[in-house]
Amino acid sequence: MEKLVVHGGCTLRGTVNISGSKNASLPILAAALLTDEPVVVRRVPDVSDTNYMLQILGQLGASVERYSGIVRIVAKEIDSVATYEQVRKMRASICLMGPLLARKLECHIPLPGGCVIGDRPVDLHIRAAEALGAKVEIASGVLKIAAPNGLKGANVELRGDNGPTVLGTDNLMMAAVLAKGTTVIDSAACEPEVVDLAHFLTSMGAKIEGAGTSRIVIQGVEKLHSTDHTVIPDRIEAGTFMAAAAMAGDGVTLRRVCREHLTAVTRLLEECGHTICFNKEGDVVTIVAAKNPTSGKIVTAPYPGFPTDMQAQMTALFATTPGISVVKDTIFPQRFMHCSELKRMGADIKVDNGRAVITGVKKLSGAPVMASDLRASAALVLAALKAEGTTEIHRLYHIDRGYEMIDEKLLSIGAAIERKPDDEED
Ligand code: EPU
Numbered sequence: 001m002e003k004l005v006v007h008g009g010c011t012l013r014g015t016v017n018i019s020g021s022k023n024a025s026l027p028i029l030a031a032a033l034l035t036d037e038p039v040v041v042r043r044v045p046d047v048s049d050t051n052y053m054l055q056i057l058g059q060l061g062a063s064v065e066r067y068s069g070i071v072r073i074v075a076k077e078i079d080s081v082a083t084y085e086q087v088r089k090m091r092a093s094i095c096l097m098g099p100l101l102a103r104k105l106e107c108h109i110p111l112p113g114g115c116v117i118g119d120r121p122v123d124l125h126i127r128a129a130e131a132l133g134a135k136v137e138i139a140s141g142v143l144k145i146a147a148p149n150g151l152k153g154a155n156v157e158l159r160g161d162n163g164p165t166v167l168g169t170d171n172l173m174m175a176a177v178l179a180k181g182t183t184v185i186d187s188a189a190c191e192p193e194v195v196d197l198a199h200f201l202t203s204m205g206a207k208i209e210g211a212g213t214s215r216i217v218i219q220g221v222e223k224l225h226s227t228d229h230t231v232i233p234d235r236i237e238a239g240t241f242m243a244a245a246a247m248a249g250d251g252v253t254l255r256r257v258c259r260e261h262l263t264a265v266t267r268l269l270e271e272c273g274h275t276i277c278f279n280k281e282g283d284v285v286t287i288v289a290a291k292n293p294t295s296g297k298i299v300t301a302p303y304p305g306f307p308t309d310m311q312a313q314m315t316a317l318f319a320t321t322p323g324i325s326v327v328k329d330t331i332f333p334q335r336f337m338h339c340s341e342l343k344r345m346g347a348d349i350k351v352d353n354g355r356a357v358i359t360g361v362k363k364l365s366g367a368p369v370m371a372s373d374l375r376a377s378a379a380l381v382l383a384a385l386k387a388e389g390t391t392e393i394h395r396l397y398h399i400d401r402g403y404e405m406i407d408e409k410l411l412s413i414g415a416a417i418e419r420k421p422d423d424e425e426d
Helices: 022-034 048-059 084-088 091-104 123-131 166-176 192-203 235-248 259-271 308-319 337-344 374-386 406-412
Strands: 002-007 012-017 039-042 063-067 070-074 106-110 135-139 142-146 155-157 182-186 207-209 215-219 227-230 249-255 275-278 284-288 297-299 324-328 348-352 355-359 368-370 390-394 416-421
Touching (some): 012 406, 022 039, 022 070, 048 063, 048 091, 084 091, 091 123, 091 166, 123 142, 123 166, 192 227, 235 249, 235 259, 235 308, 259 275, 259 308, 308 337
Parallel strands (some): 012 249, 039 227, 297 324, 368 390
Antiparallel strands (some): 002 416, 039 070, 249 284, 348 355
16 A cells, blocks of 8 residues: 655645546446447546556456557457446446446446445436336346347436436436437536547447537437547646645646636636636646635535535635635535544534535644545645645545546645555555
């Protein structure tokens, strides 16, 4: 195991290249199973979640090659049964359901279970499969889905109690592209990652309209073909570096971003007094930290609202921003594990009923802390950059799930950060 050792108090300055999106890559890699022809996907970030996905595709029978961020997949003959061993490592493996069902008309996917950010139900994924005519059975913790008579297009209202579902929309779209007839998804997720998947599928010959709106219409086709696709920039990695630059930077530039995907984060940082400046094309942004930042308020919401995947990092930023800030997560109301670790570093945070109230303190102090999930660990890294003294972040595997070389990238802009072997018990 490894840990990150961060010596706080350095000033970040310089340029960072943002990687391709993890959350766009995962369903796109799964969607490569929809054809027996070769598929090339570029700018796939080298993080453990994409590696798990590629391992699973390999175990299902696909041939997978990976070099310099480029992945080539050929899924000639594939199996339709995923094992618990494969799925338990990564909740997002539920997005194999759509492609396996479309290609094999049956699949077994062990239920991924909950995780530290919440319960993570799959009722909407089941609703999607059933709407297309598949039979779903749950036995011994495994989702067993079969559509022996083929999948048939349908009108599906996909909204759950907490709003639309990103991977649920992806699954339905991936199943519907090879179904007979037309599928209409209402209350579809509008996230840029859903749009990227739709572009990928369209480039394989699928007929999809409306991706990026709450109504997606899919006309089923007989067969999909080979393609070559470049994944969109990771808006959450970009947002995390924007927060780092606002907390501890003096002019940090991020390349390969997409301005449109960063609107909510940009607006919040500007409201807090930081200066965010995009180039004309909107693919390079420079962040200049405010001398006297002000507190802020976040309520997470589906895209284009403020992303739940950025609230932990903003909580870290608010920890040393003067005044009282409030963070409410409506999508994952239990996603506040980072707060107890931030408190150990001196933050003043009260969490109650899906809401954190943060009173900015003058300084945080370095401490040994435990990463509990991907975005919580990013929040701890940000706090550590700002803190006085040294912070050791244990359970680093959480951050390696979704941030490509975060330590190298931070080091290159002036952070004092090192990755070391960790002998602590897990
Ligand atoms: N939900 C249901 N039933 C379902 C599915 C979801 O009630 O069948 C609920 C969830 O419990 C949640 C809400 O719907 O309250 C939205 O969850 P969603 O299904 O959209 O989450 P997801 O698709 O499983 C993706 C990202 C998450 C991100 C969420 C929300 C990937 C691989 N994961 O998850 O990313 O937080 O959308 O934007 O795309 C991360 O990267 O750290 C991460 C957790």
